[in-house]
Amino acid sequence: MFVWSFRMSRRELIIFGVGLALFVVAIACLLIFPPAAESSSLLVDSGYTLKADTPESRVQFLSQFGWEIETEPLAVKEVIIPVKFDEVYSQYAQLQSRQGFNLQALSGKRAKLWTYKVTNYPGANGAVLANILVKDGVVVGGDISAAAADGFMHGFDPNLFAAETAAMQSAQQTIDRTVPDSIPANSEVPPEPDDL
Secondary structure: OOOOOEEEEEEEEHHHHHHHHHHHHHHHHHHHOOOOOOOOOHHHOOOOOOOOOHHHHHHHHHOOOOOOOOOOOOOEEEEEOOOOOHHHHHHHHHHHHHHOOOOOOHHHEEEEEEEEEEEEOOOOOOOOEEEEEEEEEEEEEEEEEOOOOOOOEOOOOOOOOOOOOHHHHHHOOOOOOOOOOOOOHHHHHHOHHHHO
């Protein structure tokens, strides 16, 4: 059996206690007030403002990218950024990362999602939406997307995502739903796999 002992003077004990108290306070401050995420540096460095604390500032945010919207939002809801991202949310986080936003830094945090209808999207065949994710009056993510099931989704800056958007729109497959002129005779119908 080993016995460890040490002696500290009263002065050393006070210094150790104060240091330990400062360490605990620093950790508590970091947990209560986490450092600002390094998100948005790409957009801020490009000269865009991320302020979104009023209806006018949200309209202004989207207009920086050339988007015109209906000023009344279609939906406003509170969302919680998941702590663990599934495959779909991981892909969404990658899209946000390309814009300069860091959703990982906001894991488990609450934010508001504002959805607006875009009125000037070129060549849109249906409703196009602008989704803005806002935390503490600042944009922390979002997208421009088509509401259709076979639609598209890209970031706010049309120039940054122009090639991808064009490729997605041209790759959309159309289904031929025309009715044939006549029903084929039994001899023209290929056999079912079970009949082989």
